[in-house]
Amino acid sequence: MEKGPFSVEWLAQSSRSTGGRESPAVGESRPPSVLAGAPRDREAADRSSSPGHGAEAAGGAAPGRPRTKFSAAQLQELERSFREQRYIGAGEKRRLAAALNLSQGQIKTWFQNRRMKFKRQTQDAR
DSSP states (O other): OOOOTTSHHHHHHHHHSGGGOSOOOTTOOOOHHHHHTOOHHHHHHHHHTSTTSTTTTTTSOOSSSOOOOOOHHHHHHHHHHHHHOSSOOHHHHHHHHHHHTOOHHHHHHHHHHHHHHHHHHHHHHO
């Protein structure tokens, strides 16, 4: 019985040969990773070097926008608005952004983060 491509025996034999890089015999097929000539480890290395991964995400500052440090007055107003309504509407977002000298994106992100904090606090209380 002939061992077909991708069988355990075929893969074991192809990995034993000189790194799996010699050309296949006529009629013999190769797995896609060998045909591409790129080991799977290279794909994993590419993913780990993408932004937001690796050492940067482990504690160093990620490239891009620095973290916003809200003033006590800004936090007081944001918290007051959050107590009234956990989900902010477009009009309230515009009003807060203008009043607090923040962007609408910063307001939106603050509310998202605050809802997650609220969720963690309520789950911990159970």
